[in-house]
Structures are given as structure tokens and as C-alpha cells.
Amino acid sequence: MRCPYCGSLETQVKDSRPTEDASSIRRRRVCPDCGGRFTTFERVQLRELMVLKKSGRRVPFDREKLMRSIEIALRKRSVDPERVERMVNGLVRQLESQGEPEVTSDRIGELVMEGLRLLDGVAYVRFASVYRNFGEARDFRAIVNELAGEAAEAEKRLPDTSASGGA
């Protein structure tokens, strides 16, 4: 496995264990050349999927490519990689079990947005802004307002602790 930081091929596995839902094996790796640490997951692939792009082209579904675009959206956000892995696993399983050998790139984008929305609001907005290519500023504002509304709702559901410490 090539080191994502320096490109060395000498990386070593430090630790290997199944994920919580036992659907994949998580391996922690370290690169002896640059000291970089990263995690890989090994999993079952049920079948080949083709993606129908907007251009009309068909390309094989590429999980790694999908993962990279999700990681870009999650950059510098503290989200457990295992939660991300589970989200992507669920997404791929949905695609694989839909009964069609082909899926549109739009459908994948919608599923990623649904998933990211639950994981991290900032990553969701980042992904959505690239994916939807916000032609108009109001689209962007609509999403931000939507998220702000959800955050306010979530706050209302928390037990009120502010009253207890006051004078």
C-alpha cells in the first residue's frame, strides 16, 4: 500500500481489526520513510456497478474516488474515520442492492449529501457547494439556513442546564 504522503511503497501494518459492524477490516499503517500514519479498510465487493454520468458516459463505480471527494469535504473536521467508513459502506450497499447494474452520478451525489448531512454540517455544505455548483448565491444561503434551523431544533431538545447555575 503506497504511502499517501510521500509515495513510499514500504508502509507497514501496525494494527488490524474488524470494524464495529464487522463489515470490514481496519488496518492502521505507518510509513517508515516519512513517519506518516493512515488507515485502510478491506471489504467485500458484492458486484460491479456502472455509473452513468451527466455527459452520457458510463464508467465503473470507483469507491476510492468517491471516498476521496468525501475526504476533501471532511478536511480538518474531526469526524471519526470509522463513521465515515460506515456511511460509505451503507451508501455502497444501497447502490449494490438497488437491483440495477447502473446508477446515475446524480443519485450518488444525493446519497453522499444525505450521509454527510448526518456526519458533519460543514462537510455537507462543502460537498453540496461543489456538487450543486451553486449557480446562485441564494441556493447556498438556503442550505445554510436549513442547517441553522436544524441546529436550533437540536438545541431545543437538549436539557436546559443554563438555569441551574445562575443567581
Ligand SMILES: [Zn+2]
Ligand atoms: Zn511516507
